[in-house]
Amino acid sequence: MRHGQSTTNAEGRFTGWTDVPLTPRGEDETVRAARSIAREGLLPDVVHTSLLRRSVHSADLALGTLDRLWIPVRRSWRLNERQYGALTGRLKHEVRQEAGPGRYRHWRRSLHGRPAPLPADALARLRADPRYAALRPDAVPAVESLADMITRVVPYWTDVLVPQLRAGATVLVVAHGNSLRALAAVLDRLTGDEAERLDIPTGAPLRHDFDGDLRPLVRHGTYLDPGSAARADLVAAEGH
Numbered sequence: 299m300r301h302g303q304s305t306t307n308a309e310g311r312f313t314g315w316t317d318v319p320l321t322p323r324g325e326d327e328t329v330r331a332a333r334s335i336a337r338e339g340l341l342p343d344v345v346h347t348s349l350l351r352r353s354v355h356s357a358d359l360a361l362g363t364l365d366r367l368w369i370p371v372r373r374s375w376r377l378n379e380r381q382y383g384a385l386t387g388r389l390k391h392e393v394r395q396e397a398g399p400g401r402y403r404h405w406r407r408s409l410h411g412r413p414a415p416l417p418a419d420a421l422a423r424l425r426a427d428p429r430y431a432a433l434r435p436d437a438v439p440a441v442e443s444l445a446d447m448i449t450r451v452v453p454y455w456t457d458v459l460v461p462q463l464r465a466g467a468t469v470l471v472v473a474h475g476n477s478l479r480a481l482a483a484v485l486d487r488l489t490g491d492e493a494e495r496l497d498i499p500t501g502a503p504l505r506h507d508f509d510g511d512l513r514p515l516v517r518h519g520t521y522l523d524p525g526s527a528a529r530a531d532l533v534a535a536e537g538h
């Protein structure tokens with residue numbers, strides 16, 4: 299599940315690694331999402347979040363609603379949102395207007411598109427953030443493409459999520475639009491075109507069941523709430 303709506307989502311800004319809170323609507327989305335998880339009988343045995351508060355808080359709200367605040371939690375920078383570099387904090391509609399629809403789409407959704415990097419002072423501040431202290435400084439990126447994100451997410455899938463799934467656990471990942479696109483690219487074995495067309499709405503649980511070889515039974519998974527596909531189209535249209 300992607301976190302609930304954040305303050306910068308509501309403003310229509312690129313967010314990336316900026317640590318912004320949820321809006322009241324985002325909190326509400328997350329509680330509703332947890333209710334659909336409960337209706338589906340999918341009580342998680344373990345939860346994973348990024349190091350950003352919109353993911354952490356969404357997971358807490360969901361687990362609180364499910365009365366599962368006690369389950370093991372693992373947080374990782376590998377699940378953080380994509381580093382959007384110089385686009386961080388910018389209004390999407392302004393960027394689209396300045397750069398044109400083709401470049402905007404290339405930067406936002408293509409496999410290899412990378413905008414300009416984060417300015418040096420902003421990168422230095424991020425690298426000094428105590429939450430990234432255990433990382434090699436160059437692991438905190440100045441900008442990332444979706445392909446870079448896939449490289450970042452693969453070890454988490456292989457070393458952390460796969461062993462839990464193999465052990466039969468129901469695993470809840472509460473992360474971000476682009477870290478979840480990267481995870482979907484890995485587990486659904488998406489082509490570049492498919493990854494480019496994938497948009498993930500906030501607070502919409504997406505269910506994946508796997509066979510013994512960890513291949514998804516339903517490619518692309520199934521949204522618990524049937525209205526989620528229409529909400530994904532709204533994400534695609536952001537900035538238009």
Ligand SMILES: O=C(O)[C@@H](CO)OP(=O)(O)O
Nearest residue numbers: 311312313314379406475
């Ligand atoms: O701003 C961001 O970090 C992401 C998610 O909110 O935006 P986009 O959907 O445009 O990749």
